[in-house]
Amino acid sequence: MAGHTRSSSRRIWQTLSAVRTGIILLILVVICSAAGTFILQRPTTDPDQMQRAYSPQTLVWLDRIGLTDVFHAWWFVLLMGLLCLTIVAASIQRFPGVWRFFARPYRRPDSHFRAVLPVQKQISVLDAEQALAAAHRVFQKQGLRPQHIVDDNQVSLFAERNRFSLLAVYIVHTSLLLIFLGGIVDAMWGYRGFLALTNGQQASQVQLQNGTTRALPFTIRCDGAGQENYADGTPKRWWSNLVVLNGGREAQRKQIVVNDPLVYGGIRFYQASYGSNGELDKVMLAATPANGTGAAQEISLGLDERAQLDAQTSVRLVRFIPDFVVRDNQIYTRSNQPDNPAMQLEVTTKKAQAPALVWIFPQFPDVAHDNKSPYNFKFRDLRMGYFTGLQVSHEPGQWLVWAGCIVMALGLATAFYLVHMRFWAMVVRDERGRPALWIGGSANKNRAVFEQRFRRLIEEVQTELKQESQARASRPEASLASV
Template identity: 20%
Template sequence: MIWRSLASLRLTVPLLLGLALAAVFGTFAPLEEGRYEIFYQRLWFRLLLGLLALNLSVCTVRSLLQRRRMLAVPTFPLNSADLDPPWRVLPEGLDRDRAAARLAALGYRVVAHPQGLLAQQGIGGRWGGTVVHLSLLLIMAGALLGGAGFVGTRQLHVGHEATDYFDWAAQADRPLGFTLRLDHFEPVHYPIELRLAVVEADGSRPPLLLTTREGETVELPRPGLTAQVEKFLPFEQMLFLQLYRDGLPLGRYQALPAGGKETSPIAFGLTLHPDAFRDPMLKQLHSEVSILEEGQVVKQGVIEVNRPLVHRGVTIYQTAHGRDPFGFWFAGFQLSRDPGEPLVWSGCVLLSLGLLTAFFRRWRVLLFAWPEGRGVLEPLRGFAGEAGSADLQVLLHALAVSVTAEAGTSADRYDP
């Protein structure tokens, strides 16, 4: 009795409705410390999920046992007069061999059975519901296992290292297990439109103002001399140019803002400096990091937004950036370990496959027998409702047509 109750839909439906209702309150309830997940980590919510997992587990086991019993030796009344409705009676002249051949031609897998023949179609769909149940259990197990992981943060200046992180759940520093070093950081912007001032070193002419942007090339007031805008650093107001003469590269030129402690170098009697620029639009955050173990670099990589770095099960995300009062860059990282993530992803893939199989590969099972010399059939699965009855009518018609066609062929073959 308890076994049946645990596998009953009368338990599944209230559990799903309760979880849905709780999720609504979890979405609109006041946040605790700005974190949504705290609501769903409460013991009562996890107990509901655990009861649903038990319900799915028992239901899956019962389903497997039922399938095994049904396909082992299914039986039905052998007296054709007792069969209702009457269309379960097979066409005249359709013996065992003809039925097996015709069913195989219609896409059924036919095997011998103590009562006659067992025909199956869409065997893959037989496991669709089971795969869905197993995938949901995998996702739940992965979510539960994820509680053994951690989420923490660490802020680093360029050139600095860290061997620990701040665990927000424990409100304490925890060892990371390796050393994280920030080698380089820079914010990447969309091409910045700027105005370039070209000044004669001797002051003989007024400055030439050119409007350009990163990636473009401008002509300088010297025969054949051009400059390609390579990169502009808006915070430092440094402009890097590549100089060319008649298409041949001459070298890199660093243009500094006018009026600073340092001035731009003189090239071909000209000095160049950025005069004005539009507000930059941030495109990406770019961090270059090294992973060290026992003082040795074991891994190097780039961390950007939506491009984390993974080492020893720890995923490192780019989350923040800034400059301190002295003008030095720092980057903020989130570090997390989720041991249940492989189970969750595997469950999601299985869930998709199970749903596709269940909806697009209908499992159908038919039992054929010939008691008292009269062929009869019993639909065991996949022919429920009016649509199933209509499909059975189509199948019987196809079998009858095959008998008629074979009889006609035989008559033509032996007609004197």
């Protein structure tokens, strides 16, 4: 029984760690994500469009299977989880072998190894020790750090470079897991929402994408926002002056623009949109007394604001319509844009019982005024209210994602461009029993370039040996002594 469970768990482990499983999962992920781009997705499409695109029957089924929100469906998450598991399992399964190779490099080539190594060269020498010393010098000249390996009373040389690159695969896989982990953290604890503020308004909660609201641990206030245009009228820049109020105190102040958010307490505020909200901010008017005595006064009014014109008279803005239109004897506004603005003023005097109502149409200045009013009004200018649209997001996992990206870039660079190369040198006996310097090399990628490098190394060793023998020839007593 116990043996049975062990074998089945082992089989699961083997399945998980097989490259084949990983590839199958990869293909499934690819198919599912592709489906998610062809089928309209609920989070990014408005419901009307969904209704128009699919028949109700189809839509019910799509919703039930989760195909209208593939990337948040349980089976997609499960798939990604399994993919993570296979990456971990495959890494763990292969790790011991790679680690052995990494931690205990093969330093001393035995005769079998020497026989099969493809890149090698044997040079006849006179003196074993001096040959090895020459090889040592050449290795050093090439920027390698040769180690002396003593075994069986024989010394050999070993040098290597970029052993680290053996672990590159693990670096890349770890980085992938880091990125997944960041995504999971954000899916669990992160949120995204939207916030629209007008000038001077403040808010301490945001509208989330799923329709709920979420309280912020502080208050945010907009102290002004605006748009700058290019000469051709297209928007060049949107900006908002934001103030963070924490416990009633001003904690941070920043002008944000698109691409430059405000960050406070891990929560980011992005400039997302800007526009008129159809409400009036201020209208500028010139008021002149109707009887012609006295100069014009410049007044500015917001909705429901009152201005004193003289000791007797005051005026109040009672109604503002941005895009005036009359249909069926009713007043409507066609849009929120001040294309055909109309405003109604209420002029109150202490003498008269009933206030006088005055309509002003800036597009039609000739429309007759109500002559009960003691003042005539002339339209000067108006300023519409605007809102600044802020995207709010809290993504505690993003640092893991960025860290993962950087680690992955390093890992890929190591995997593709760092070559693990090894060199061995030792003195052997050739078939006639004379000493020969054997040099071998191996590289895990880019073999053609490595072979060139190896040939250069051999040439240098040969010149080094030649120089040495010449030097010895010029010192006959030394050579005699050695004989």
